[in-house]
Amino acid sequence: MSDPLPVVRRVADLRAVIAGWRKDGLSVGLVPTMGALHDGHFSLVRASTEQNDRTCVTLFVNPKQFGEGEDFGTYPRDEKTDAAALSALGPDLLYAPAGDEMYPVQMATSVSVPGLGDWLEGEFRPGFFTGVATVVTKLLLQALPDRAYFGEKDYQQLCLVRRLTTDLNIPVEIIGCPIIREASGLALSSRNAYLTDAQGAIAPGLSLALRQAAAEIAGGSDIAAAIEAATGTILEAGFANVDYVAVRDAASLQPATLHDGNQRILAAAWLGDVRLIDNREI
Amino acid sequence: MSDPLPVVRRVADLRAVIAGWRKDGLSVGLVPTMGALHDGHFSLVRASTEQNDRTCVTLFVNPKQFGEGEDFGTYPRDEKTDAAALSALGPDLLYAPAGDEMYPVQMATSVSVPGLGDWLEGEFRPGFFTGVATVVTKLLLQALPDRAYFGEKDYQQLCLVRRLTTDLNIPVEIIGCPIIREASGLALSSRNAYLTDAQGAIAPGLSLALRQAAAEIAGGSDIAAAIEAATGTILEAGFANVDYVAVRDAASLQPATLHDGNQRILAAAWLGDVRLIDNREI
Numbered sequence: 001m002s003d004p005l006p007v008v009r010r011v012a013d014l015r016a017v018i019a020g021w022r023k024d025g026l027s028v029g030l031v032p033t034m035g036a037l038h039d040g041h042f043s044l045v046r047a048s049t050e051q052n053d054r055t056c057v058t059l060f061v062n063p064k065q066f067g068e069g070e071d072f073g074t075y076p077r078d079e080k081t082d083a084a085a086l087s088a089l090g091p092d093l094l095y096a097p098a099g100d101e102m103y104p105v106q107m108a109t110s111v112s113v114p115g116l117g118d119w120l121e122g123e124f125r126p127g128f129f130t131g132v133a134t135v136v137t138k139l140l141l142q143a144l145p146d147r148a149y150f151g152e153k154d155y156q157q158l159c160l161v162r163r164l165t166t167d168l169n170i171p172v173e174i175i176g177c178p179i180i181r182e183a184s185g186l187a188l189s190s191r192n193a194y195l196t197d198a199q200g201a202i203a204p205g206l207s208l209a210l211r212q213a214a215a216e217i218a219g220g221s222d223i224a225a226a227i228e229a230a231t232g233t234i235l236e237a238g239f240a241n242v243d244y245v246a247v248r249d250a251a252s253l254q255p256a257t258l259h260d261g262n263q264r265i266l267a268a269a270w271l272g273d274v275r276l277i278d279n280r281e282i
Numbered sequence: 283m284s285d286p287l288p289v290v291r292r293v294a295d296l297r298a299v300i301a302g303w304r305k306d307g308l309s310v311g312l313v314p315t316m317g318a319l320h321d322g323h324f325s326l327v328r329a330s331t332e333q334n335d336r337t338c339v340t341l342f343v344n345p346k347q348f349g350e351g352e353d354f355g356t357y358p359r360d361e362k363t364d365a366a367a368l369s370a371l372g373p374d375l376l377y378a379p380a381g382d383e384m385y386p387v388q389m390a391t392s393v394s395v396p397g398l399g400d401w402l403e404g405e406f407r408p409g410f411f412t413g414v415a416t417v418v419t420k421l422l423l424q425a426l427p428d429r430a431y432f433g434e435k436d437y438q439q440l441c442l443v444r445r446l447t448t449d450l451n452i453p454v455e456i457i458g459c460p461i462i463r464e465a466s467g468l469a470l471s472s473r474n475a476y477l478t479d480a481q482g483a484i485a486p487g488l489s490l491a492l493r494q495a496a497a498e499i500a501g502g503s504d505i506a507a508a509i510e511a512a513t514g515t516i517l518e519a520g521f522a523n524v525d526y527v528a529v530r531d532a533a534s535l536q537p538a539t540l541h542d543g544n545q546r547i548l549a550a551a552w553l554g555d556v557r558l559i560d561n562r563e564i
Contacts, residue, residue, distance in 0.1 A: 011451060106534070108398055109415070109449035113391045133391070134450075141423075141451040167391035168416075169293060169423040252388070 005057075005087045007094045011142050014095050018056070018143055021092075026053035030145035030172075032136065035059045036076040036190035037085055040180040044149040045089045047177050052147060055091040058139055060102060065131030076193055095143070102138065111137045111168070113160050116253055120266060121156050121277070124243045132157055133164050140170050147173045151180075153187050155266060155279040159253050179279075181207065187278045194274045205237025206269055206278050213245070214265050214280040223247050223257055227265075234269050243268040243275070247282065287339075287369045289376045293424050296377050300338070300425055303374075308335035312427035312454075314418065317341045318358040318472035319367055322462040326431040327371045329459050334429060337373040340421055342384060347413030358475055377425070384420065393419045393450070395442050398535055402548060403438050403559070406525045414439055415446050422452050429455045433462075435469050437548060437561040441535050461561075463489065469560045476556045487519025488551055488560050495527070496547050496562040505529050505539055509547075516551050525550040525557070529564065 008014050021028055029048030033041050048055040059082060066072035083094055110130050116122075117129030140148060150158045158176045165174055180188045185207035186200075195203055213230035217223055227245045234242050248255060250262035266279040290296050303310055311330030315323050330337040341364060348354035365376055392412050398404075399411030422430060432440045440458045447456055462470045467489035468482075477485055495512035499505055509527045516524050530537060532544035548561040 015453075106445070107449050109393060109395045109446045111391060111393055111450070115390050138449075138451050141453065144453070163388070164391045167389050167420075168393070169420050171297075171423070171426070 003087065005083050005091065005094045007083065007096055009095075009097050010101055011097070014056070014093075014142055017093055018054075018145075021054045027147075028052055028143070028145040029055045030139065030143050030148040031055065031057045031091070032139050032148065032150070033057060033059055033082075034061045034075065034190065035079060035082050036193065037082045038180075038188045038190065040151050040153055040188040042085070042089060043180050044151060044177050045086065045091050047175060048147065048149050049090050051175070052145075054093070056093040056095055056143060056145070057086055057091045058143075059094060059096040060135070060139075062102075062131060062135040063099060064103070064134055065128050067125055067127055070125070071191075071194075076190055102135070110134045111164060113164055113167075116156070116160050116163055119156075119253060120244055120246060120248075121268065124268060129157070129160055133160060136161050137164065137168065137170065140165065140172050145172055147175050149175050149177060151178075152176050152279070153179045153189065154277070155264060156253060159251065162251075185211065187276075189276065191274060191276070195271065199271045199274065202238035202271055203276060205239065206234055206267060206276055207280075209233040209237070210245075210265050210267055210278055210280040214282045217247065217259070217263070217265070217282050220259065223259070230265075230267070234267065239269040239271055241270040243270070250281070285369065287365050287373065287376045289365065289378055291377075291379055292383055293379070296338070296375075296424055299375055300336075300427075303336045309429075310334055310425070310427040311337045312421065312425050312430040313337065313339045313373070314421050314430065314432070315339060315341055315364075316343045316357065316472065317361060317364050318475065319364045320462075320470045320472065320474075322433050322435055322470040324367070324371060325462050326433060326459050327368065327373050329457060330429065330431050331372050333457070334427075336375070338375040338377055338425060338427070339368055339373045340425075341376060341378040342417070342421075344384075344413060344417040345381065346385070346416055347410050349407055349409055352407070353473075353476075358472055384417070392416045393446060395446055395449075398438070398442050398445055401438075401535060402526055402528060402530075403550065406550060411439070411442055415442060418443050419446065419450065419452065422447065422454050427454055429457050431457050431459060433460075434458050434561070435461045435471065436559070437546060438535060441533065444533075467493065469558075471558065473556060473558070477553065481553045481556065484520035484553060485558060487521065488516055488549060488558055489562075491515040491519070492527075492547050492549055492560055492562040496564045499529065499541070499545070499547070499564050502541065505541070512547075512549070516549065521551040521553055523552040525552070532563070 029052035111133040112130040184204035186204040209230040213226045216226045245267040250264040263282040268277045311334030313326045393415040394412040466486035468486040491512040495508045498508045527549040532546040545564040550559045
């Protein structure tokens with residue numbers, strides 16, 4: 001049995017706890033999450049507890065990063081289960097603010113990253129990355145950690161967070177952590193909970209198509225041809241629709257048409273009304 | 283003779299100096315400016331040196347807050363004169379970054395304040411407040427001062443900076459300082475240097491019209507009528523055009539049509555190709 005994880009819900013209380021740590025000269029890691037925690041999140045928490053004296057996990061289902069018709073209302077929420085699972089991992093604090101603590105009614109300011117925030121996910125989810133950029137800026141400035149941890153599962157989000165922290169001079173080191181996958185290859189995601197058994201059997205096809213395309217491109221295949229083949233493979237696996245399969249520069253996410261520098265292949269596809277994303281290093 | 287003011291030009295150097303102050307437990311005030319310093323700026327520096335152990339003045343003519351056809355190229359720049367004048371006031375550091383230190387080529391992120399940033403000045407200078415919000419966010423996060431000082435001359439800017447620091451949880455206290463005026467009533471502004479002698483004789487008419495309107499409204503006059511009268515007075519004084527005369531809530535800058543709570547009257551008008559702004563408490 002581990003002790004229950006202390007929880008704070010207000011910025012002032014969060015800052016008071018962290019100020020105490022700072023007074024003792026301790027380093028601080030922050031792990032922002034929307035809850036519905038799985039082994040992907042736990043890997044971030046482990047990385048933070050290894051690299052910092054103190055770790056704060058945040059739990060906030062951010063309304064600003066859900067579009068109309070998206071799943072804000074149904075997104076899985078179970079703080080008790082999340083907190084219990086975290087306790088075993090040894091973070092030091094859970095910060096779980098209410099909506100009006102994060103966004104008081106007068107809140108007007110937004111942070112956006114034109115370009116990087118408009119491509120890929122940004123194209124299919126308008127406003128998504130402005131919501132992400134705004135909440136991440138707020139969380140980082142509320143806590144002012146030494147390091148903050150984000151999964152490569154949301155690879156474009158990781159690139160965007162790196163970009164905005166550099167651009168706005170937020171004094172934090174952003175640490176990206178590898179995707180955690182099921183044995184089938186399926187990338188862990190809170191939204192996998194939406195999948196029926198039949199969809200769950202199809203879902204790994206996205207990961208496998210990207211793995212194959214990444215290997216082909218790494219081996220010298222034409223990028224456009226590999227993208228087209230992967231798109232076909234994903235549809236044949238049983239996905240209803242492919243939003244995109246794209247090969248991009250791994251840092252800037254600018255389109256990559258030549259075999260040139262570090263690249264990443266990224267995709268989003270629909271299984272019924274569940275939208276899955278995945279990506280692979282090339 | 284006072285010692286020359288130390289100057290830093292890089293974020294890393296700024297942070298190193300301030301970290302040294304922090305280590306000694308000293309409080310820090312920041313006075314952001316675009317240079318071309320006058321008694322208005324000096325009043326901010328004095329307020330900061332009185333209220334903080336250490337004061338850093340920043341000097342950066344921010345390209346992002348100038349629109350096309352505006353005066354970025356001709357804005358008065360004379361760092362040597364500014365630094366010499368500041369030395370007599372006793373701030374501890376001048377931070378004067380180059381353009382590419384503030385905005386490296388990859389810079390993409392922007393901070394905006396929809397609503398507050400779209401009205402009044404925002405309506406007549408599209409993009410202006412996004413430029414202001416972005417550079418102020420950066421300067422505050424580069425220095426992380428305890429307090430930052432802004433003049434009420436740019437009243438809407440002051441309201442916007444208060445809004446964005448609250449909204450983004452930037453841990454700084456924003457201090458607004460009263461407008462400094464010439465004996466004629468003309469509010470001090472770096473752009474007054476653009477005025478010919480003849481225009482300089484007309485310029486105080488803006489301030490006087492607002493003073494009269496503020497007194498009338500405070501005395502119970504109809505707000506719309508007072509605005510119309512002030513607009514006429516400004517044009518009769520010799521201004522070529524009035525962008526706006528407006529009465530707003532003093533904190534939110536929402537339109538104010540009733541005699542209700544704290545209010546502010548604000549205006550912008552053109553003298554030839556020089557645009558002047560001013561405002562008064564009601």
